Each structure stands twice: as C-alpha cells, then as structure tokens.
Amino acid sequence: MTNQRQEFFNLQDILEEFKSYIKSGVSQFDFVTIVGEGEPLLYFRIGELIKSIKAYVEKPVAVITNGALLSEKKKQGKS
Structure with a gap:
C-alpha cells in the first residue's frame, strides 16, 4: 500500500490498450470508467489520461x- 503519487503504469500503454479495445468494435457504452486496485488519484498522470480519453x-x-x-x-x- 502507498499514499505516494506516481506513474504506476505507462500512460501510452494505457491509451494504446484503450484504443485497441475501442477499435475492436465496441460501440455501445455510455461512459468510460477509470477505477483501480487502489486510489486512481494516486496516478499522477490522471489528468493527462482523462484528457487523452476525451480527445x-x-x-x-x-x-x-x-x-x-x-x-x-x-x-x-x-x-
């Protein structure tokens, strides 16, 4: 357990996986949910992640x- 903000996973890896999933044909969803095995706000690139997803x-x-x-x-x- 930690309370230190850090980049737990590479931002580009997350985005590539997300884009790959969307390109696989998924079209019926209402929103994108970010949840973790801990506190998502500890991911210090959360703002960049959200902006990239919304783009x-x-x-x-x-x-x-x-x-x-x-x-x-x-x-x-x-x-």
Whole structure:
C-alpha cells in the first residue's frame, strides 16, 4: 500500500490498450470508467489520461475514487 503519487503504469500503454479495445468494435457504452486496485488519484498522470480519453471518444469519463486526495491543491497532471 502507498499514499505516494506516481506513474504506476505507462500512460501510452494505457491509451494504446484503450484504443485497441475501442477499435475492436465496441460501440455501445455510455461512459468510460477509470477505477483501480487502489486510489486512481494516486496516478499522477490522471489528468493527462482523462484528457487523452476525451480527445479519442465523445463519452463522459467517470473516476471511481474514495475522494481522500480531493482536498489537495494539486490533484492531477504531472507531480
């Protein structure tokens, strides 16, 4: 367990997997959900991830979070 923000997975790897999934023919979904095996806001590139997903599909993006880090001034982007 950690409470340190870091890049747990390479951003480009995540985006390539997402794009591959969408290109596989999936067309019926209402929104993209980001959830992790921990707190998604610990991923310090979460802002970039959301922006990249929204640039690729015109669907809302939901982040499932416990909200523990929402009070911090710097929640997303590079740390």
